[in-house]
Amino acid sequence: MSNEPIVVTGLGAVCPLGTGIESVWDAFVAGRSGIRELAPGDDRLATGVDPTAPDAVRRAGWVRGFQPREHVRSAQLRRMDWCSRMAVAALRQASEDAGLVPLDDATSVRTALVVGSCYGNQRETAVYLKRVFASGPAAGQPLLFPNLVLNAAAGYAAIELDVRGPNVCVAEHEASGEVAIATALDLLASGTCDVACVAAVDEMGSVLLDALSDLRLLHPDAMAPEGEQRRGRRTSRHGTVVPGEGAAALVLERASRATARGAKPYATVAGARIGAVGGDCSPYGLPRDVDAAASELLELAHFPGPELDGVLGSANGLVLRDALDDAILQRLCRDDRRPAYAPFRRLVGDWGAAGALGAVLASRALRAGELPDAEIAEHRAERPTMKRVTRLLLVGAARGGVLVPVVFDRVEPSARLDRAARPS
Amino acid sequence: MEHRERPQEPRTRVVVTGVGAITAAGGDAAALRAALHGERTCIRDVTLFDTDGLRVHIAGEVSDVPEPRLLPRAARVRASRSDRFALLAAEEALAHAGLSVPFADPRRLGVAIGSSTGGMLETESYFRTRLAAQTSHVWRRRLAAATVAAPTDLVAAVLGARGPRLSPSTACSSGAIALALAAAWIRSGAVDVAVAGGSDALTRMTYTGFHALQALSSEPCRPFDRERRGLSLGEGAGILVLESEQHARARGAVALAELAGAGMSCDASHPTAPHGEARGAVLALESALRDAGVRPGEIDYVNAHGTGTVQNDASETLALKRVLGEAAPRVAVSSTKALIGHLLGAAGAVEAIATIIAIDDRWAPPTLHLREPDPACDLDYVPNRGRPLAIATALSNSYGFGGNNCSLVLRRA
Structure with missing residues (x-):
């Protein structure tokens, strides 16, 4: 096992805030919301049970303005589903950002690709099933079927970037992004790979909206004209969410390797x-004992280094998820000083793999040395206040009581090369 | 293959102390063991859903799914068929390992169960009900268990596990990758025990999908045969209890085998077809041998992915010949998919169990229905009848959509 520091050397994102890390960061810092209503004719709604129904929900954190051809080079593009297109584009951005394109043979076989996803390609799954149920089992579509496996995006990304090392797709409900990062760190620490390209992706479609509606988990504001996701506006016992979609990607590698090739790390992953x-869990969220969950998460997040001074929260409108952030912040308050707090899902909606976007924002924030603070954003000021940060906690939480903290450290500009070269 | 040095640092040995399997052969690993010693396929007519209009009607379907003993009352409605398979196999594996629930130190217990479709069978029913505008409360509750992570979550919840959990979904290599990643947790010291494997149920989506790809055989599959026409799907679960050797020894557990190494790779060439030169399969095999510190000449037996499709069997044979070199012709290679079908996300785990049984019983299981070998498949596939074989070290291969490859090295403990 290697204890050498792991650094983030590349970032990519395709999400409701935009495409590309800098445009996404600008929107995030400005507190702009990516939640919007799709036009009824949008083909992303065409897979639903009945997209023309008067109560069909169309408001969510939709990706818009994304042109896959600008990001994806592979001839496989025409076969790719929407989910794969977002993931491949984010991974290419991150790989190019890290200076890893094209990969040489030796690096290719020592590079792992880890993709997290909760639902995968649910739009084409719906199209496929609709046809099979309508026309009989012989109506299965051969071109669609290979895209329906959860690891389709990981396969396409490997082709796009010629990544021939371990190729893993993981799912852990709402913490799929954080679990993908943890898995990549395991692969790096065990020496299975030298570089890990990590992405997490989920797409939104009307079938999932229908299902969330059936489960009474859809935010009522999802039907309203200005339905920005906000805490405290709930109608059900469990709370409700505004769903979203998107992909985010990071390149992780050992610090010494990054230094040797002259890469500039965004952050170190502590x-x-x-x-x-354990205990009594809500079917859709955390154990009802939120205090115990917060303590457990902070214990899991206890890595050597400075104190946490910023949190990218998991709040998404569900009662227990929001309460978990509150309990964590309470525990991190020191002398009336509260850490910077960024519940980023408020701007993009929530999807199973949204945690990877949190990791991308955390890494970018640490390069900037500051994180937008939520208190101001909640009051809809023109711009959120920026707080200085050196160590950030990304809170991953999923149904069944799963907790996945990821901690990032700032690489001081003057110390970047020194720290990166530190022996294990 | 160029021989590389064995790993220099002594590392934690990962041993298997319990196995559980539910397959078309029956509801436990003993039934699988009996099938591996027999010469009759368990592939038969599908009863789970309608196959009218298709030219294929068979699969390795599990005929009897009892209610898992540990299944909580609250989960009875929403637990999917895959969830039940996983829990049944986990119950058997834990009992086999001599571990009881609740686990003494739940933070030191990890759960990793791979699945390619999770609760898709139930999602299909939900979707069909929605199409007919007949939503019901039952289906809404079942939606919560519809993801591929659901089998992992159910088993983890029942065991009270508070260590890491993971649900790899890499199509047909999911179960093998779950084992590889869980073994890494033990080697890193993150956990003492991991309950790992794979679980998948037959679904309309996979059945009609493989049918549409013309990848299904209308008769039970014939791996490596000149007349092979495709694969036979199956379903079930395989769960293994992995422990550090030290932990197993301290509690007096019997090690059934050692999970000595794993290799993972990607072809990075085509979404479904294997690479023409088998470069990904070669890389996974080489990585697994290197990880285990095993030379090609030390391999006695290979449990092949051996699906029975034209491309897979030829490509896998090529990979084995490249990696095992001169030793390849004398290594027994068999595909157990002709016995129980292709269990997709569970295949890697169930076949790891089959490999452990082969090691334990000193027995090379047969490749059924192999009448005339394909000239491109010219290894010893143990045709139609198993035979006694002293096996010290074995390989188990799993390959999946997306060019995904995983090879495991299992060794007599």
Whole structure:
């Protein structure tokens, strides 16, 4: 096992805030919301049970303005589903950002690709099933079927970037992004790979909206003209969410390797751990004992280094998820000083793999040395206040009591090369 | 293959102390063991859903799914068929390992169960009900268990596991990759024990999908045969209890085998077809041998991916010949998919169990229905009848959509 520091050397994102890390960061810092209503004719709604129904929900954190051809070079593009297109584009951005394109043979076989996803390609799954149920089992479509496996995006990304090392797709509900990062760190620490390209992706479609509606988890504001996701506006016992979609990607590698090739790290990953709390769990969220969950998460997040001074929260409108952020912040308050707090899902909606976007924002924030603070954003000021940060906690939480904290450290500009070269 | 040095640092040995399997052969690993010693396929007519209009009607379907003993009352409605398979196999594996629930130190227990479709069978029913505008409360509740992570979550919840959990979904290599990643947790010291494997149920989506790709055989599959026409799907689960050797020894557990190494790779060439030169399969095999510190000449037996498709069997044979070199012709290679079908996300785990049984019983299981070998498949596939074989070290291969490859090295403990 290697204890050498792991650094983030490349970032990519395709999400409701935009495409490309700098445009996404600008929107995030400005507190702009990516939640919007799709026009009824949008083909992303065409897979639903009945997209023309008067109560069909169309408001979510939709990706818009994304042109896959600008990001994806592979001839496979025409076969790719929407989910794969977003993931491949984000991974290419991150790989190019890290200076890893094209990969040479030796690097290709020592590079892992890890993709997290909760639902995968649910739009084409719906199209496929609709046809099979309508026309009989012989109506299965051969071109569509290979895209329906959860790891389709990981396969396409490997082709796009010629990544021939371990190729892993993981799912852990709402913490799929954080779990993908933890898995990549395990592969790096065990020496299975030298570089890990990590992405997480989920797409939104009307079938999922229908299902969330059936489960009474859809935010009522999802039907309203200005339905920005906000805490405290709930109609059900569990709370409700505004769903979203998108992909985010990071390149992780050993610090010494990054230094040797002259890469400029965004941040160091202090660590990530997957754990869980026992006890009585809500089917859609965390154990009802939120205090115990917060304590457990912070214990899991206890890595050597400075104190946490910023949190990218998991709040998404569900009662227990929002309460978890509150409990964590309470525990991190020192002398009336509260850490910077960025519940980023408020701007993009929530999807299973949204945690990877949190990791991308955390890494970018640490390069800037500051994180937009939520208190101001909640009051809809023109711009959120920026707070200085050196160590950030990304809170990953999923149903069944799963907790996945990921901690990032700032690489001081003057110390970047020194720290990166530190022996294990 | 160029021989590389064995790993220099002594590392934690990962041993298997319990196995559980539910397959078309029956509801436990003993039934699988009996099938591996027999010469009759368990592939038969599908009863789970309608196959009218298709030219294929068979699969390795599990005929009897009892209610898992540990299944909580609250989960009875929403637990999917895959969830039930996983829990049944986990119950058997834990009992086999002599571990009881609740686990003494739940933070030191990890759960990693791979699945390619999770609760898709139930999602299909939900979707069909929605199409007919007949939503019901039952289906809404079942939606919560519809993801591929659901089998992992159910088993983890029942065991009270508070360590890491993971649900790899890499199509047909999911179960093998779950084992590889869980073994890494033990080697890193993150956990003492991991309950790992794979679980998948037959679904309309996979059945009609493989049918549409013309990848299904209308008769039970014939791996490596000149007249092979495709694969036979199956379903079930395989769960293994992995432990550090030290932990197993301290509690007096019997090690069934050692999971000595794993290799993972990607072809990075085509979404479904294997690479023409088998470069990904070669890389996975080489990585697994290197990880285990095993030379090609030390391999006695290979449990092949051996799906029975034209491309897979030829490509896998090529990879084995490249990696095992001169030793390849004398290594027994068999595909157990002709016995129980292709279990997709569970295949890697169930076949790892089959490999452990082969090691334990000193027995090379047969490749059924192999009448005339394909000239491109010219290894010893143990045709139609198993035979006694002293096996010290074995390989188990799993390959999946997306060019995904995983090879495991299992060794007599």
